[in-house]
Amino acid sequence: MNTPEVCPVCYEDVPPRAKACPSCGADERSGWNEDNLLYDGLDLPEGAWENRNAADTSRRSASAGIPWFWKAAAVILLVALFLLYRRG
Numbered sequence: 001m002n003t004p005e006v007c008p009v010c011y012e013d014v015p016p017r018a019k020a021c022p023s024c025g026a027d028e029r030s031g032w033n034e035d036n037l038l039y040d041g042l043d044l045p046e047g048a049w050e051n052r053n054a055a056d057t058s059r060r061s062a063s064a065g066i067p068w069f070w071k072a073a074a075v076i077l078l079v080a081l082f083l084l085y086r087r088g
Contacts, residue, residue: 007014012023020027 003016003018004014006012007021007024007026009026010021010024012021014021
């Protein structure tokens with residue numbers, strides 16, 4: 001597909017032979033096709049996706065890192081190995 005002169009997603013000018021829109025990042029695979037405009041005209045509220053993204057972020061940050069019980073198990077294992085080393 002040829003690069004459009006105007007991005008069909010954000011309606012900004014696209015330079016000739018650009019691989020993607022410099023404004024929104026739409027490209028041949030993600031946004032320069034008619035399927036990307038499928039939900040246009042549904043009159044969805046502006047913040048419809050903001051709440052979903054905030055929930056995903058908080059869920060990810062809560063589950064990020066090593067759980068406390070694995071940290072405790074590692075400390076206990078290190079202490080046990082240290083004691084075995086000192087004994088032997």
